[in-house]
Amino acid sequence: xxxxxxxxxxxxxxxxxxxxxxxxxxxxxxxxxxxxxxxxxxxxxxxxxxxxxxxxxxxxxxxxxxxxxxxxxxxxxxxxxxxxxxxxxxxxxxxxxxxxxxxxxxxxxxxxxxxxxxxxxxxxxxxxxxxxxxxxxxxxxxxxxxxxxxxxxxxxxxxxxxxxxxxxxxxxxxxxxxxxxxxxxxxxxxxxxxxxxxxxxxxxxxxxxxxxxxxxxxxxxxxxxxxxxxxxxxxxxxxxxxxxxxxxxxxxxxxxxxxxxxxxxxxxxxxxxxxxxxxxxxxxxxxxxxxxxxxxxxxxxxxxxxxxxxxxxxxxxxxxxxxxxxxxxxxxxxxxxxxxxxxxxxxxxxxxxxxxxxxxxxxxxxxxxxxxxxxxxxxxxxxxxxxxxxxxxxxxxxxxxxxxxxxxxxxxxxxxxxxxxxxxxxxxxxxxxxxxxxxxxxxxxxxxxxxxxxxxxxxxxxxxxxxxxxxxx
Amino acid sequence: xxxxxxxxxxxxxxxxxxxxxxxxxxxxxxxxxxxxxxxxxxxxxxxxxxxxxxxxxxxxxxxxxxxxxxxxxxxxxxxxxxxxxxxxxxxxxxxxxxxxxxxxxxxxxxxxxxxxxxxxxxxxxxxxxxxxxxxxxxxxxxxxxxxxxxxxxxxxxxxxxxxxxxxxxxxxxxxxxxxxxxxxxxxxxxxxxxxxxxxxxxxxxxxxxxxxxxxxxxxxxxxxxxxxxxxxxxxxxxxxxxxxxxxxxxxxxxxxxxxxxxxxxxxxxxxxxxxxxxxxxxxxxxxxxxxxxxxxxxxxxxxxxxxxxxxxxxxxxxxxxxxxxxxxxxxxxxxxx
Numbered sequence: 001x002x003x004x005x006x007x008x009x010x011x012x013x014x015x016x017x018x019x020x021x022x023x024x025x026x027x028x029x030x031x032x033x034x035x036x037x038x039x040x041x042x043x044x045x046x047x048x049x050x051x052x053x054x055x056x057x058x059x060x061x062x063x064x065x066x067x068x069x070x071x072x073x074x075x076x077x078x079x080x081x082x083x084x085x086x087x088x089x090x091x092x093x094x095x096x097x098x099x100x101x102x103x104x105x106x107x108x109x110x111x112x113x114x115x116x117x118x119x120x121x122x123x124x125x126x127x128x129x130x131x132x133x134x135x136x137x138x139x140x141x142x143x144x145x146x147x148x149x150x151x152x153x154x155x156x157x158x159x160x161x162x163x164x165x166x167x168x169x170x171x172x173x174x175x176x177x178x179x180x181x182x183x184x185x186x187x188x189x190x191x192x193x194x195x196x197x198x199x200x201x202x203x204x205x206x207x208x209x210x211x212x213x214x215x216x217x218x219x220x221x222x223x224x225x226x227x228x229x230x231x232x233x234x235x236x237x238x239x240x241x242x243x244x245x246x247x248x249x250x251x252x253x254x255x256x257x258x259x260x261x262x263x264x265x266x267x268x269x270x271x272x273x274x275x276x277x278x279x280x281x282x283x284x285x286x287x288x289x290x291x292x293x294x295x296x297x298x299x300x301x302x303x304x305x306x307x308x309x310x311x312x313x314x315x316x317x318x319x320x321x322x323x324x325x326x327x328x329x330x331x332x333x334x335x336x337x338x339x340x341x342x343x344x345x346x347x348x349x350x351x352x353x354x355x356x357x358x359x360x361x362x363x364x365x366x367x368x369x370x371x372x373x374x375x376x377x378x379x380x381x382x383x384x385x386x387x388x389x390x391x392x393x394x395x396x397x398x399x400x401x402x403x404x405x406x407x408x409x410x411x412x413x414x415x416x417x418x419x420x421x422x423x424x425x426x427x428x429x430x431x432x433x434x435x436x437x438x439x440x441x442x443x444x445x446x447x448x449x450x451x452x453x454x455x456x457x458x459x460x461x462x463x464x465x466x467x468x469x470x471x472x473x
Numbered sequence: 474x475x476x477x478x479x480x481x482x483x484x485x486x487x488x489x490x491x492x493x494x495x496x497x498x499x500x501x502x503x504x505x506x507x508x509x510x511x512x513x514x515x516x517x518x519x520x521x522x523x524x525x526x527x528x529x530x531x532x533x534x535x536x537x538x539x540x541x542x543x544x545x546x547x548x549x550x551x552x553x554x555x556x557x558x559x560x561x562x563x564x565x566x567x568x569x570x571x572x573x574x575x576x577x578x579x580x581x582x583x584x585x586x587x588x589x590x591x592x593x594x595x596x597x598x599x600x601x602x603x604x605x606x607x608x609x610x611x612x613x614x615x616x617x618x619x620x621x622x623x624x625x626x627x628x629x630x631x632x633x634x635x636x637x638x639x640x641x642x643x644x645x646x647x648x649x650x651x652x653x654x655x656x657x658x659x660x661x662x663x664x665x666x667x668x669x670x671x672x673x674x675x676x677x678x679x680x681x682x683x684x685x686x687x688x689x690x691x692x693x694x695x696x697x698x699x700x701x702x703x704x705x706x707x708x709x710x711x712x713x714x715x716x717x718x719x720x721x722x723x724x725x726x727x728x729x730x731x732x733x734x735x736x737x738x739x740x741x742x743x744x745x746x747x748x749x750x751x752x753x754x755x756x757x758x759x760x761x762x763x764x765x766x767x768x769x770x771x772x773x774x775x776x777x778x779x780x781x782x783x784x785x786x787x788x789x790x791x792x793x794x795x796x797x798x799x800x801x802x803x804x805x806x807x808x809x810x
Binding site: 041044194206214405406409447455456 | 638
């Protein structure tokens, strides 16, 4: 079920009404579990069983880890949990990718191996809910949290419908404590939730799908060489589209959760105002970057292990971060490119140290623009269907196709330019504060007008319900 | 504040609704992939099915066909599409052994790829992969579309409104041609009827006529494929379509199914363009010859050739009923009913 669908409007209205009408906290939680499984099963009912299976297994394994005596046996149960989760992910998401690469490897040593093509349907959101669930056993193992005694609560923590299929990646340790006592109904919080849902839908339906997606699709789908202007426009359009698409989903999820009395942490913090790549990853898909930081980068030694080892750690983390996004080498290159950027940044910081001139506004702006441009270059690999397309787009961007084709209409370029300008302006204006603080500072009539305009624009787009890009991950 | 927001949104939506009704829009369904999927699901093993482009969608009256042929037809024709993927889908559907009325517009039917083929493939993909949530949204959407006039995906979305802005393009920009605005109503059986505004001479009719010409003109060969490669490749693709169509027809017939090809009326400059790009002897006659399928070419029958398409490509709602009545005897003969 998509947030930007009529089914969700009806579903959400029914769930919210029923939820706040119930007095019993247990009944409310049961309702949310049922609603979450209906939400998920509306895509493909059998996959709801798979979701329940992995959740129940992690619930049981979490209890085993907590009960185990001795570090070794605790580790055995953790390995079982990690292996179970990653093998599910590996089979459904990476099965064909691994077979294709094995075939290629065999061909390199002269063996003509033809693997069967596995007709595997990817369960929606498997990368997200696997991480929701995995965070539980990892945190129980680390001693960060005690295991819950309620399977129902854990099922709800993993499957809570606002964040189930496309994040934010909510750790069980952040969500389970919220299930201990019922939230009190608060009108202000509920309305803020609705406002966030409107903003999220506006970002997705109007900005991403209507104003940017078409141009990005045409540029990345074009079979020939493009001139620099069209190549850059297509890439910049995608940079905006992916932000509004994913941040829009996260904002909707946070808003929907808030309407039900739950707090989910921010997943984006104005990333296109980042100065440097460490800053970018503190602002982009925060729930994934902190997950990888806490469960992978730190256990590998983080940056306390010398320059070379820290650089390798960064590259490993970003390599896996890239692969998490999709079973293709283009995603791996995207991740490695970001790893490479981070290594360069860390090295430069070590060499240059803290300098007063680095705090000058002009320098910050310049560094911010360099960061944005480098992030855009990396997006080419994220969006391109293969390396041929990525190479063609990059060549176009850097003047390699002076006599290439021009395919974008002036209107499309104006849309991209205007949306990108205001997006970057907004990110820079708000980079030090939260959205809530920014809204509090505005006069009420401005907030009312903006909210109404966003709602009208969503209605004007009627039924324009492309799937969210991150669903495929 | 929330109450004010709701009031503003309701007032704006109400004003927009009144405005679009005042300029000729009326509530009608959007002809979406979900509506097509719903119709595709209605196909029974012995159904009478219409496939093709927008011409049979406008030109065939389902009531008259039911009266004349004894079965309520299922309307699977898709505007702006190549009919072959749908034809092949029915031929590959082991359950199906009914009758197909297939419209042929050679420029569309023999399209080697691109948007015409994608339209059919997207609809088929939705049919195969439609989720329960999409199905539910479709039913809620139909209810709304039957009551609200501004819910016109092909014309009144923000994107379409922006496309209307008169902003000139770069002289060398390869920008896709414009699509026609709203000029038909569609019901739950996908019966399309041309609006009266379009059926009468006027600005809308002239605008649509002028939109067909670039839409029916094949795009220039891509700059990045040498012409000596592009030409033969196109030739091979068209040749393959003839062969694949013959195979699909054979499959269907092997199960006892029947099929007839129909060339629907079109006129004006559009007819001149189609005749020039796809000479009858080269495409239509060869298709009949290769497949041994009976064909009905409207020009061969004075009672069918006497209709005029107001915007050159489709019959008006009134004419479509009469046209269908006159077509039925030819269909009965061709299908040996």
